[in-house]
Amino acid sequence: MDLRPTADQRALQASARDLLACRFGRERLRAAVDSPALDRALWRELGAAGFFALRLPEADGGVGLGLPEAVLVFEEAGRALLPGPLVAGHLLAGVVPGAATGERVVGLCDVGADGARLWEHPADCDELILVEGTGPDASAEIGGSDAPPVGAGTDAPPKTAGLDAPPEDAGSDAPPESAGPGAPPEDAAHAYWNASDWPTLAPLRSVDPLTPLARVVSYPRRAPRALDVPRLRREAALLTAALQLGSAARTVEMAVEHARRREQFGVRIGAFQAVKHLCAEMLIRVEIARSAVYAASLTGQSLPVIGAKVLADEAAVRNARDCLQVHGGIGFTWEADVHLHLKRAWLRLEQWQSGAKAEEALAEALLAGEVAV
């Protein structure tokens, strides 16, 4: 038992970091701020590097790794502030043709009872999977049947491909049969496959300059997909938590780098205890979130995932705020990258799991009286 990544896992993470540093460094990041259209070439490169197909079986052209490895790679994407529907691309790699290689860009939008109905990068997606309904485990929102551990040191093949059963009328280009969400037909969770121009959208100017957003106001329930929606939501929340973790870890580094360089009153500001203590609290949030996220990736169960998302959200949002504080006036400018981390962290905070629902689910679990260790 050792929660820390193995040498192989660290090597995988390092190579993801190198790839992103090469292909999505500071200049590319700032260019994306000015024109946030998805970089299709980069998307294909990510595909070629196995980013999306990481958990597909090798027989299907995938890398054959598990959820823990996916979390490590997503942590790097979070550090680099890589934009795009990364979670959708990864989770639907075995489902939507072309998603695994990055040839086609697929979006994923939760229009369920409490879903924010927000769609990332609407103009860049070739297609969209919508999920709705609260599913069997409404209290946990993203919960549901706890799948057996995925890739938790077992030899079992990764199950991503098993997310989907054959589509009932995939590929049909029949016109939409219904418009508008209205009342879901029943409470069970569903997934629908839509062409990117089928849903009706309300414009929304995204707070995150790197992530264009639209609000889905109505959509056709076309081409139902037999996706395991609870599992999809759970894994989406976990991968989103991993992105938050990466961002939180990056903002500590940014704060520490700045505190070591900037001088006031004739000393480096990092020598001031008030600044030191801000930085120390940032590191603590990262460590606690990291332990929770990594452990949740091993168990794959819904409650640990919910808890991990809560703590990773806190780490990303509060670290970005503290990082901004450590930067002083520069921190409030558009030129510093700090605001980009904060805005993205706010966005992810709203994705896949709301804080209130999550805390309610964690509270409910206490009544069961189990202290799982």
Place this chain on the structure above:
Amino acid sequence: MDLTYTPEEEEFRVRLREWLAKALPELPARPDPLDWPARRAYDLGWQRRLYDAGYGSLHWDASPTQRLIFLEETELAGAPYVGANFVGLLHAGPTIAAEGTDEQRARWLPPILRGEAVWCQGFSEPDAGSDLAALRTRAVRDGDDYVITGQKTWTSHAEIADWCELLVRTDPEAPRHRGISWLAMPMDAPGITVRPLRTLAGPAEFAEVFLDEVRVPVANRVGAEHDGWRVTMVTLSFERGTAFVGEVVACRRTLGGLARTARVNGRWDDPVLRRRLGRLNAEFTALWRLIQWNVGAAGAAGGTPGAGGSVFKLRYSQARQELYDAAAEVLGTAGALDADQEWTAARLSSLSYTIAAGTSQIQRDIIAERLLDLPKGR
């Protein structure tokens, strides 16, 4: 990344669980938590049972993973807390195991394990708390003895202790960190006066200890003369890194009990309170994961916990206080003000967690300077 246990470890868990199921119902009634002499007898008795069953040395002899299993299982089963044995089992003992000579290990460790000796920690002085290296208690060499004069304070369990891990200044001329030595002092030596201090949580828990020409053999020194600061860092790394680990499981049990109490008394209908409890659930779960992380890191570093212990200690001490504040909310006004409630006593004693074993401010300094490499300064 791996959370699985080996078959041997699982077997160890099962055997321990079976043993606990038999041993716990046979225990005598628990003493009044404020009656330390009674607690001494009770806690030592429990340690003796563990020892006789072969579980006595788990605090420092076993693999880190076995230790975790031991802590999980004893806490889950509701076994007695280490209590009076805290210092001996959780930081003096491990320090002697790591830094002592073979002779010293043979002399002091078995009585700790057999539940025969209680240890206390004589580090802090009235003017040397956070700034521990400012300590002034003097030890002057006289033949084979040190002759010690000075004062210690906030010494937990001093009244009932047999031995004290004592920090003394052996070289007053040397720079502050260089002239310190770590000694094992028998508490019945002539010249020792223990004066209990009343705490905000009840009568005595700790005491002032006055030392007036107390003679301690030089053979009782652990580590080289004047090298006590380094030995002290080992002691503190155990105190911060591992000593509170078992309590996390206990806190999770407490939290579950709190939720059920709220359900019964109607406070559960308050969504703000519910969410607070839910968040604490995530917090204590993650603290347990952090422990598992630190155990791996300590194993890789040869057994001594590193500065990562400060990360754990700081977050845990805050979470524990939040837990008991939430308990007060669950009890409602009258309950929260009732000094006879068990929760109230626990809430009061939780106030010490951000102070004892190094304050939160000191832990943040350690994290900033040792883990983040920020410049030293004010």
